[in-house]
Amino acid sequence: MTQEFIDKVSSYLTQDVDIVPISQGAEAIVFSTTTHPYLPKTKGSHEKYIIKYRPPKRYRHPQIDQTLTKHRTLNESRLLAKLYLIPGLYVPQLIACDPYNGFIWLEFLGEDLPGGYGFSNLKNFLWMHDQDPYNDLVAATLRKVGRQIGLLHWNDYCHGDLTSSNIVLVRDGATWAPHLIDFGLGSVSNLVEDKGVDLYVLERAILSTHSKHAEKYNIWIMEGFEEAYNEQGTKGAKKLKEVMKRFQEVRLRGRKRSMLG
């Protein structure tokens, strides 16, 4: 199945573009490549790029499938393009987009962690520090993660699928700068509900993948989140109160709202 998609991608990109599959989700396959989609002067450099491909789903009517793929690819690209312009918010740069075939080209972020802990996303990072989880580096990194989410929500955007593997850490001297990735379920939204759900989903993700230290981790993330809002003055503090109130409500009832009555 996967091989079939890889062959399809290779034939679409021609043999001039090298690809290495790195991850597969329910909706898309992610490849890395060393070829820039259009800039000739990057030829021969060791720069890496990400290709995100949404393969057609055979259980859908081909026409419906095409429109869905097109809309989702465009939605994600537009969102990324807008987010990239927000000062202080870190997301991968959009390089190219082919909505008709479901391709997005992005800047490659992150690196391999030392000691064989795998790729530098937040999940692997926390596992790497599992023996010594309460050090300053972990605390500072998680606060920065919270700040990123706060900034995202303050600008009325929602991620839709916040997990510790959708947060990539990029080395910044001796510290790490968290970048948010995968806006496939992202949206523009000023609803406190969506923001509350975002926070809840991340809290649950941390709770299930890093149970031992989750409590402290979540506190640090929320500290950073609050900081980002409080920096916006009284208006920010007011909004923060609304979001936090809804977050508590979501926590009590779960992600899905009850549709009774």
Next chain:
Amino acid sequence: MIVSTIPQFPDTKFSLVLFEQVQNAKEIRTRMSELSTSFAFIDPRLICSEEQMYSAVYKTLVEVNYNKMRTRNLNSECVLCLSPTSNISDAFQKFGIKDDSSQLICLKFHTETDRLNKQQLSTVLSSIVKGIEIEFTDDNLSKFYDESLIRKVCLKVKMIGNSHTNNI
């Protein structure tokens, strides 16, 4: 002169030439109906980098190959692809050269059938454009672009400061 291809579309070659001290922009404009089949003339005041130009070329090829051609030919399609809107006449007006343009970028797509000859192309171009050919590079482009004009055309919503200066 730059002759290049996009990795994904190895069969479509295109060339890019940058001219400065152009004296006959007005004349070129009056001949547009005849010239536009073979060239696109773009105003470098709106082009801040090679990347911007190449991304438009890439988008052109994606649109033409996988969607549809919205204008008469590849050259004009690329001018449309530079524009943030899908309004064709608006794109030509803004990104095309003006009567008083003293620099211009000339873009030409070469189809498989038309044999590419740099020398020939150079001669043809120099008979059309009265100006000095310079290299199509970021350095040269940076001399001509007008940031406030780009902001006016490309960013309708005013940005409150921009942390990523390379992403206009």
